Amino acid sequence: MILIVYGVLLHVSLATVALPRLLSCDLAYALSVNLTGELHGASRSSANYPWKPFRPKPNWTSVHSGGHREGLPVSLHSERRGSRQNRRKETDHREEFALSRYKEHYTFGMDFGTSDFKFGPITCGDVPKVVRNRGYFPDRDSIMMRALNQAPEIVVGDDVPLYLQSSEDLTSRLVYPMRNGVIDRRDTRAWQVVNEISRFGLKMFRPNPGNDFQGFYVVASLSSVSGRYMYESLFEAMNEAAKEGLVKAVTVISQPFAVAIGHGVTTCVVVESGHGNTQVCPISSYPIRSALVAVNRGGGDANAITAEILKDLGYGDLAREEAFVRRVKESLGLLPLDLEKSVKAAKENPSKFRAKLKVPGTRVEVDLGEKSWQRFLIGEYVFNPRNELFQSYLTRGMPRPRDVKIGETVFEGMIDFGEAVVRSVERCPVELQPLLYKEILLSGGNFSWEVPERLEDFATDAPTKMKALLKEKGIRGVSVKMTKNPQYSVWHGCIIYGYAVPENYSWSWERMEGWLPVAA
């Protein structure tokens, strides 16, 4: 209180100002209009953020410390006139401050996940907007669409269910572009979906006209195995969006890098496991791209073994529906600490491990009965498919995870996750390796394994399993954790990156970082 008064009085005693006349009743009216206009629905998290961004005006003293005090008569400046260099530094500081305030409102993150597209500006707070990462291409020749007369070429976002026509159309018209983290360069429909969903997200949060908005600083995140063409295509999409005034500058960072930033750890190994593949990426202030190890195994493989188990139990028809298979995996699948020990215990005491799944609103019920020991196969297959228990499934035709090459990256099919982490870390400088083992972060839905009550001696979670795999390879004293917020950590990382990286850090294909200004 005293400081406010002192601050004000100091200026009052130093200045003389000529003031305009104003009728008090005009002021009361003007204030009531302005006040209610600003307060109506004006929350910072509102999608229609109407506020003008605060900028220090030429006749205001800057809010931050150390600012040059403009607006005072020359004779009342402080004795610190300063050299030209000092004045330039002060100008740079003011510009940095102004940019920082701009980015407080207009930094924008995009996480292109396998299933979901998470997006939004920094003003969303802790939780971004989420829509399914997919697009639907309606049959514009159908009678229904002709009757609508304005059928769009492609539909994204929450409107997709309104346009779905028949279930036969789903496979051909409903496109999930990021199914395995990468898009084939020739897949024009997938790229159309990416372009459209990006524009959809940006337009949703474009501020009302009339303020100083000049476009978002967009940070998009892609799989770390994305080829250069994916970056180029995304930059092109942002260039198109810039023509509508939506984008000021754009950059792309890898998903493991974004996870490390969102989690707040600058030296770590990120293991990101999604539907199609798993990436192991060490980070030390920068991603160590030469140490990246990619595994051609993910949640989709857990679905595959679950489907085989259902077929063996006589649920062949249900095993053909991917959504149902995924539900069985998530409800009944277990991750064993020691597969042989867990299977033996489950065979000796089947009632303790018995599991049933009933789908609400239907007559569909799955009961594993005496075969409930197979629950452990589902989790183990993801982490380590080399156990001989899986041979019978592979012999009978279940697809074996193979080594594949996508772009310059080889995805190994059959190595276990512990081996993948060791190979990745051992490609880094020796001095760095102990520090990397001390911070291993697991990210992605494929690591969400729960431990049911009464089964704690046999089932485990992903961090414990990873430690056990590393211990088998002689690596001890490791620390393995799940990311704090697995659903949003990539988006959090995008936002922090966009806010903190200086604007003059330009894009470089060598380091794969930096801002690319887009043509407005």
Next chain:
Amino acid sequence: MSAGLTESLPSESDVNPDIFFKGEESCVCVVILDHGLWADRQAVMDSIMRASISVGKASRTYLALPKAAASLIDARLFQERGIGLFTYDQRTVEEALPARHFETATISQPQSDGSTAGRFESELRGLRIEFDMLEQAVKQLREELASVRKASASEQIVRPIASSNSLQQVHIADNLPTFFAGNPWLEVLSRRGRDETTFAG
């Protein structure tokens, strides 16, 4: 008015704004420094004191100043205390600094003497204020803990991440998401381009 706020009078005697608006769940106090009294030190003190009293008791508190006089004010002081600033001239009124929103019961609601509802209302108000204070305290503790952790991480063999001077280059405002708090990447990333020795392959 279009937002459902109506001009009203506050019921608490120690809150004395020039204009008071109330709604269902919020209220706003505005203290006006008259253009003719700008040079009067007493008047300036009085308006600042009146605005300060309202902070925390109203959802938002504003001080309205003549535009020409605004250049002499260090807005940071008001921002730290959550007081918003309006500037006015003959034609327009502008919100130069948004006020911080305080969760509190509207001060225009009369308290029922001795009734159960009135007792509950005042207890709830007290709880909300305590909650706000606790939230602030937890936020400060988190930041202190993050800085202590950063100091203990200086044993790393990898090149040091932070130098104390670079801390000033990252302007961290109060209204950023919670995942910004204590995140060391803010400092690391703010130095991109200035220090290009890397471990990256």
